[in-house]
Amino acid sequence: MTNSTQTKLYPEIIEFIEECLTREHPESYLISILHKLQERHGYLTREHMYEVAQRLQVPASVVSGVSTFYHFFRLKPRGRYAISICLGTACFVKGADKILEAFRKKLGINMGETTKDGLFSLENTRCLGVCGLAPVVTINDKIYSRVTPQQVPDLLSRALAD
Amino acid sequence: MRRMLHGMQIRGCTQKMKTINLIIDETPVKVPEQTTIMQAAETLGIHIPRLCYHPHLSLEGACRICVVEVDGARNYQTSCSTQVREGMQVRTNSPDIRQARRDLVELILDNHPKECQTCERDGQCELQDLAYSLGVRERLFEGKRKQYPIEDSSLSVIRDSEKCILCRRCVRVCAEIQGVHNLTQMHRGFNTVVTPAFEAPLMESVCINCGQCINVCPTAAFLEKKSTDEVWAALADPAKHVVVQIAPSIRAAIGEGFGLPPGTPATGQTVTALRRLGFDTVFDTNFGADLTIVEEAHEFMQRLEKNERLPLLTSCSPGWIKFMEHFYPELIPHASSCRSPMMMLSVLTKTYYAEKKSLDPENIYVVGVMPCTAKKFEAQRPEHYMENQSPYTDAVLTTRELVWMIKAYGLDFTRLSAGDFDHPMGVSSGAGDIFGTTGGVMEAALRTAVAKLTGQALTDLNLTQVRATEGLKEAALEVNGKVLNVAVANGLNNAKIILEKVKSGEKTFHMIELMACPGGCIGGGGQPYPPDGHYVLDPEILKLRASALYAIDQGKKLRQSHENPYIIKLYEEYLKHPGSELAHRLLHTSYSPRYPKGIK
Ligand code: SF4
Ligand code: SF4
Ligand code: SF4
Ligand code: FES
Ligand code: FES
Numbered sequence: 001m002t003n004s005t006q007t008k009l010y011p012e013i014i015e016f017i018e019e020c021l022t023r024e025h026p027e028s029y030l031i032s033i034l035h036k037l038q039e040r041h042g043y044l045t046r047e048h049m050y051e052v053a054q055r056l057q058v059p060a061s062v063v064s065g066v067s068t069f070y071h072f073f074r075l076k077p078r079g080r081y082a083i084s085i086c087l088g089t090a091c092f093v094k095g096a097d098k099i100l101e102a103f104r105k106k107l108g109i110n111m112g113e114t115t116k117d118g119l120f121s122l123e124n125t126r127c128l129g130v131c132g133l134a135p136v137v138t139i140n141d142k143i144y145s146r147v148t149p150q151q152v153p154d155l156l157s158r159a160l161a162d
Numbered sequence: 163m164r165r166m167l168h169g170m171q172i173r174g175c176t177q178k179m180k181t182i183n184l185i186i187d188e189t190p191v192k193v194p195e196q197t198t199i200m201q202a203a204e205t206l207g208i209h210i211p212r213l214c215y216h217p218h219l220s221l222e223g224a225c226r227i228c229v230v231e232v233d234g235a236r237n238y239q240t241s242c243s244t245q246v247r248e249g250m251q252v253r254t255n256s257p258d259i260r261q262a263r264r265d266l267v268e269l270i271l272d273n274h275p276k277e278c279q280t281c282e283r284d285g286q287c288e289l290q291d292l293a294y295s296l297g298v299r300e301r302l303f304e305g306k307r308k309q310y311p312i313e314d315s316s317l318s319v320i321r322d323s324e325k326c327i328l329c330r331r332c333v334r335v336c337a338e339i340q341g342v343h344n345l346t347q348m349h350r351g352f353n354t355v356v357t358p359a360f361e362a363p364l365m366e367s368v369c370i371n372c373g374q375c376i377n378v379c380p381t382a383a384f385l386e387k388k389s390t391d392e393v394w395a396a397l398a399d400p401a402k403h404v405v406v407q408i409a410p411s412i413r414a415a416i417g418e419g420f421g422l423p424p425g426t427p428a429t430g431q432t433v434t435a436l437r438r439l440g441f442d443t444v445f446d447t448n449f450g451a452d453l454t455i456v457e458e459a460h461e462f463m464q465r466l467e468k469n470e471r472l473p474l475l476t477s478c479s480p481g482w483i484k485f486m487e488h489f490y491p492e493l494i495p496h497a498s499s500c501r502s503p504m505m506m507l508s509v510l511t512k513t514y515y516a517e518k519k520s521l522d523p524e525n526i527y528v529v530g531v532m533p534c535t536a537k538k539f540e541a542q543r544p545e546h547y548m549e550n551q552s553p554y555t556d557a558v559l560t561t562r563e564l565v566w567m568i569k570a571y572g573l574d575f576t577r578l579s580a581g582d583f584d585h586p587m588g589v590s591s592g593a594g595d596i597f598g599t600t601g602g603v604m605e606a607a608l609r610t611a612v613a614k615l616t617g618q619a620l621t622d623l624n625l626t627q628v629r630a631t632e633g634l635k636e637a638a639l640e641v642n643g644k645v646l647n648v649a650v651a652n653g654l655n656n657a658k659i660i661l662e663k664v665k666s667g668e669k670t671f672h673m674i675e676l677m678a679c680p681g682g683c684i685g686g687g688g689q690p691y692p693p694d695g696h697y698v699l700d701p702e703i704l705k706l707r708a709s710a711l712y713a714i715d716q717g718k719k720l721r722q723s724h725e726n727p728y729i730i731k732l733y734e735e736y737l738k739h740p741g742s743e744l745a746h747r748l749l750h751t752s753y754s755p756r757y758p759k760g761i762k
Contacts, residue, residue, distance in 0.1 A: 053761060059346075059359070061346035062343065063359065065347055
């Protein structure tokens with residue numbers, strides 16, 4: 001709960017909220033604010049969202065509803081190695097779903113989740129604009145092309161060895 | 163977003179409305195433009211089945227139970243949200259439509275427990291009624307059903323998400339009427355759930371315990387926290403002297419629980435029923451109300467004299483008090499320090515009355531019958547505990563719980579003779595009675611304050627200018643050449659409007675009455691579910707309940723709290739004078755800010 005008045009939000013986020021407050025219907029910027037916050041922090045924490053609610057003067061219930069309704073908001077931290085599987089059309093046609101399945105089995109987590117040890121998280125992206133290399137997987141900032149399900153264990157150990 | 167925050171629909175203005183001609187079920191009908199198909203059908207006596215719709219909340223259009231066929235439209239139209247058009251041809255009752263509605267209800271039931279016989283709302287459930295009237299006679303599906311534990315952290319309101327059909331009425335009432343915005347829908351699809359922010363337990367949320375979510379919920383997904391078991395146990399315990407008190411608004415509404423028309427006063431039968439149930443002493447919270455007025459008028463006059471901490475904000479509604487602590491902590495110094503009438507009476511029962519009767523307060527068990535779920539919370543506030551760590555009020559029953567106990571005991575309420583309250587705390591003025599309706603506390607306080615300030619009673623004791631049936635009222639009256647500005651608000655969204663004026667300094671008020679529930683206590687979150695064909699929040703029902711209280715007041719010779727002979731005696735024998743040191747210790751309290759902080 002937010003008994004404390006001491007701020008935990010990033011200065012640039014606070015600044016953005018302040019700016020929204022000068023516009024008409026500041027509450028309509030809630031989604032953009034959450035987006036910026038996620039970009040900055042990696043995921044949305046309850047404390048951060050309470051503070052956004054207070055600063056923007058939007059009920060916390062609304063913030064919690066919005067943050068769990070949209071797929072793109074992440075409520076748990078990413079793993080040290082963020083695995084992202086492209087599910088764009090080209091990659092999908094080339095079997096991205098099977099790669100996803102292989103990662104899920106190997107890591108024991110679902111899309112949007114992080115392994116207990118905090119090492120790996122799974123998420124999807126839309127077309128990365130490199131369809132020629134389909135199917136594509138990225139782990140942090142490395143791109144892997146023409147991935148097959150069989151390569152999955154190898155990709156994981158390579159990430160760890162880095 | 164806008165709609166989520168400010169969900170109220172803009173209802174059409176009445177000026178220069180065009181008339182629309184349409185045909186519903188082969189019958190021509192004329193209605194003003196902007197009427198919905200559902201409303202137009204009602205003018206013909208056709209009741210289209212519905213679920214998420216509530217006439218006093220914004221439109222949701224989510225359940226689709228209210229679908230009708232409209233000529234030329236490709237899909238069925240939801241009649242609660244579709245407005246009439248010239249020449250429209252509507253069918254509300256074709257076999258296809260009836261089948262479609264039945265399918266929708268079956269889908270809801272597929273994801274609903276089969277627990278009617280053991281459910282608190284059995285016999286008073288809108289979903290059950292709907293399933294029956296649409297002809298659902300089988301439950302075939304045996305698939306995956308949502309599973310949630312009962313959320314019973316709150317002292318007032320419990321939640322069973324398995325019985326929730328996601329109509330969002332509770333979300334709407336909490337936001338649109340109460341301005342609390344405690345509830346929301348989280349997640350999506352099969353995992354959608356109604357909950358306070360971030361799935362916090364109700365006890366850790368900004369919930370003010372008003373129970374309006376219980377009142378509007380069509381199912382048993384929201385209920386009051388039950389206290390009947392403790393009360394039965396106390397009644398059966400020979401060592402306990404069980405004292406009960408009933409709030410002013412109980413007498414105006416309890417009859418509805420037994421099929422009496424709204425607005426039937428039932429003071430005497432209620433007293434008799436309580437005696438039959440085995441309560442040893444039956445007191446009237448009205449006595450506490452009279453006492454509150456004497457103390458509060460005294461407090462008011464002191465502040466007026468010193469011109470400090472004005473406006474005085476009334477403190478008898480525990481929902482409002484918790485709202486203030488979350489949402490307006492900066493106004494805490496303005497709140498009257500008076501405990502509520504229930505608390506004053508409970509305290510005096512375990513002190514003054516115990517001494518008089520030579521009873522050990524430890525053996526006295528005090529039950530309050532209240533229209534209000536927030537009273538359950540109030541009774542448990544540490545401020546209202548005795549030095550020995552037990553509460554002054556041991557249990558609070560809602561009107562609904564008492565109705566159930568009377569039925570469970572096998573009493574035929576409507577045939578009971580009228581009984582009388584016990585002395586000394588059973589005698590009250592008419593001012594105490596009207597506490598149960600919006601504006602009543604103000605009217606009662608002014609009757610006494612004006613008499614004390616000017617040395618003579620008001621020429622007309624009926625202060626109709628402060629009766630706020632519309633939710634918000636401001637009035638001014640001249641006393642000793644000075645204008646007193648007063649205001650009355652019920653429903654906390656209305657309270658916000660007035661409190662913002664206080665904060666901005668836009669207007670100087672001297673006293674403001676605030677009640678959490680629409681219409682005041684008569685519309686409380688523990689009152690009987692409305693009779694067939696009526697809705698909760700229906701201003702007609704509220705008006706009838708209020709008129710019962712005004713009639714009782716009008717019929718009494720004693721109409722001013724400070725003239726109550728037993729109040730006078732209480733001061734002579736015990737408290738000495740209003741605001742005395744003892745009065746302060748026993749009858750006053752304090753408040754503090756609460757978290758999470760509410761968002762205005
Ligand atoms: S909420 Fe209604 S339908 Fe559901 S179990 Fe209770 S009585 Fe039956
Ligand atoms: S009890 Fe009142 S404040 Fe609490 S959730 Fe229900 S409607 Fe909202
Ligand atoms: S709790 Fe009741 S009112 Fe709220 S959404 Fe569920 S069924 Fe509707
Ligand atoms: S679809 Fe995967 S990169 Fe274009
Ligand atoms: S009652 Fe019309 S959509 Fe629910």
